[in-house]
Amino acid sequence: MPARTVRLTGWGRVSPSSAELACPATVAAAAAMLARGTAELSGGGSAARGAAAKAHSGVIPRGLGRSYNNAAQCAGGVVISTAGLNRILDLHPATGLVTCEAGVSLEQLMVAGLPAGWFVPVSPGTRQVTVGGAIAADVHGKNHHVAGSFARHVRSVEIVLPSGETRTVTEQSDPALFWATAGGMGLTGLIVRATVQLKPVATSRVRVDTVRAADIDQTMAVLAEHDRRYGYTVAWSDSLARGGSLGRSVITSGDFAEPGDLSPADAKDPFAFRPGARLGVPPGFPPGLINRYTVALANEAWYRRAHRSRSGEIQAIGMFFHPLDAIRNWNRVYGPGGFRQYQYVVPFGAEAAVRRSFELVSQARAPSFVTVLKRFGAGDEGLLSFPMAGWTLALDFPARTPGLAGLFGSLDRLVVEAGGRVYLAKDSRVPADVLAEMYPRLAEFRKLRAELDPAGILASDLSRRLGL
Numbered sequence: 001m002p003a004r005t006v007r008l009t010g011w012g013r014v015s016p017s018s019a020e021l022a023c024p025a026t027v028a029a030a031a032a033m034l035a036r037g038t039a040e041l042s043g044g045g046s047a048a049r050g051a052a053a054k055a056h057s058g059v060i061p062r063g064l065g066r067s068y069n070n071a072a073q074c075a076g077g078v079v080i081s082t083a084g085l086n087r088i089l090d091l092h093p094a095t096g097l098v099t100c101e102a103g104v105s106l107e108q109l110m111v112a113g114l115p116a117g118w119f120v121p122v123s124p125g126t127r128q129v130t131v132g133g134a135i136a137a138d139v140h141g142k143n144h145h146v147a148g149s150f151a152r153h154v155r156s157v158e159i160v161l162p163s164g165e166t167r168t169v170t171e172q173s174d175p176a177l178f179w180a181t182a183g184g185m186g187l188t189g190l191i192v193r194a195t196v197q198l199k200p201v202a203t204s205r206v207r208v209d210t211v212r213a214a215d216i217d218q219t220m221a222v223l224a225e226h227d228r229r230y231g232y233t234v235a236w237s238d239s240l241a242r243g244g245s246l247g248r249s250v251i252t253s254g255d256f257a258e259p260g261d262l263s264p265a266d267a268k269d270p271f272a273f274r275p276g277a278r279l280g281v282p283p284g285f286p287p288g289l290i291n292r293y294t295v296a297l298a299n300e301a302w303y304r305r306a307h308r309s310r311s312g313e314i315q316a317i318g319m320f321f322h323p324l325d326a327i328r329n330w331n332r333v334y335g336p337g338g339f340r341q342y343q344y345v346v347p348f349g350a351e352a353a354v355r356r357s358f359e360l361v362s363q364a365r366a367p368s369f370v371t372v373l374k375r376f377g378a379g380d381e382g383l384l385s386f387p388m389a390g391w392t393l394a395l396d397f398p399a400r401t402p403g404l405a406g407l408f409g410s411l412d413r414l415v416v417e418a419g420g421r422v423y424l425a426k427d428s429r430v431p432a433d434v435l436a437e438m439y440p441r442l443a444e445f446r447k448l449r450a451e452l453d454p455a456g457i458l459a460s461d462l463s464r465r466l467g468l
């Protein structure tokens with residue numbers, strides 16, 4: 001299938017770059033495409049192909065483009081989209097073991113699994129993420145404190161290596177490659193298939209308790225307590241609140257409901273899941289609408305509207321796990337300038353750093369529309385996997401916010417000093433030397449990459465900036 005040159009961005013719509021976009025329709029075609037790119041880029045073909053290779057540089061996989069910046073872009077090279085690799089090959093109703101192509105989305109897994117009582121083991125804040133992208137970023141969800149990140153539930157991956165070889169990898173057969181691929185941001189090869197253990201659920205609804213916390217200390221105390229009581233928990237915080245209200249939050253926690261929790265109407269279809277049509281942002285939406293004044297007003301309204309405390313509310317999967325998915329292209333509300341997300345994790349014991357980060361953001365009057373605080377459980381073996389036991393905070397800012405670069409620099413220093421790190425799937429600007437301080441196993445990752453891909457065939461705009 002011929003590739004076409006396209007301009008790509010991530011979800012934050014900053015840092016566009018152009019590449020040839022290839023959309024193989026089968027796993028065999030995808031493998032052949034990477035093998036061909038490999039031969040060309042390593043100069044393994046004719047002299048003419050070798051020369052053509054110089055014009056081309058690099059190949060990177062792409063799923064649904066939900067990483068925030070340019071992890072799935074490759075300026076001047078080839079981007080292999082897995083959009084055509086979207087078949088579920090086997091879903092065992094008794095065990096919940098699913099084998100699928102890498103372009104299958106988490107939403108597809110929900111649609112296929114829920115009627116038999118199976119849900120994805122880990123869900124990020126959007127279900128419009130592919131299985132390949134979930135493994136490559138080793139994504140986490142509201143249940144990280146009990147379930148870990150996505151890779152923990154992956155039983156095997158089939159991966160086309162930069163050498164052109166297709167290999168089935170499990171944690172047992174090749175732990176080094178498995179844990180370089182989990183969180184490896186597509187830089188070890190093209191994942192073409194995976195087998196994942198789904199999670200059993202008794203219904204498709206969540207029984208949710210909501211608590212309002214007046215400040216950051218209370219927020220952290222409630223989150224710690226809720227980690228012991230609930231399978232899923234997260235705080236939506238007010239990033240602009242100051243003084244005694246610094247870090248005030250609404251904390252929602254829950255677990256999948258039992259059939260007896262459902263209303264008679266819901267009980268008729270306990271596994272109902274209707275992703276349905278979603279609203280879109282109108283084309284003429286004014287871009288400057290997300291600013292410190294509107295975000296402060298929205299935060300105030302949303303904090304006041306939340307119940308001081310409410311328990312046992314039954315929510316659908318979309319409302320609890322993916323509220324932002326209700327608006328198809330909500331990233332467009334930031335206008336053509338786009339937006340930048342900053343997500344860090346710092347270890348437990350660094351609560352003062354969490355508090356300080358809220359101070360830095362509110363003092364800068366930087367309007368983060370989506371501000372989410374959560375506690376992670378232990379991290380996994382992924383060399384570049386983001387989660388570690390501790391506090392994680394995600395912030396979204398319009399890219400044109402004055403003083404943003406200085407704020408991010410201050411946050412970087414705070415995070416490094418606290419022994420933490422930023423999330424590569426969200427990052428758009430961390431300097432390479434700072435990243436090295438954040439990821440202690442980066443050298444191991446680079447060494448494995450050098451052995452696996454000596455010609456540097458796999459490359460993304462992200463990997464070039466950070467020398468991954």
Ligand SMILES: Cc1cc2nc3c(=O)[nH]c(=O)nc-3n(C[C@H](O)[C@H](O)[C@H](O)COP(=O)(O)OP(=O)(O)OC[C@H]3O[C@@H](n4cnc5c(N)ncnc54)[C@H](O)[C@@H]3O)c2cc1C
Nearest residue numbers: 063064065066067124125130132133136139140185186191
């Ligand atoms: C609204 C929203 C909420 C989010 N919430 C969370 C959250 O709660 N937790 C969390 O962890 N993340 C979250 N994310 C980030 C998202 O889960 C990750 O960035 C995920 O990797 C996106 O998957 P994708 O299929 O869109 O991959 P892309 O964005 O297309 O690619 C991401 C990376 O995966 C690689 N990749 C993709 N497919 C393959 C493949 N087949 N083989 C090898 N490498 C591949 C790419 O090269 C790239 O490096 C959120 C994103 C959005 C937009």
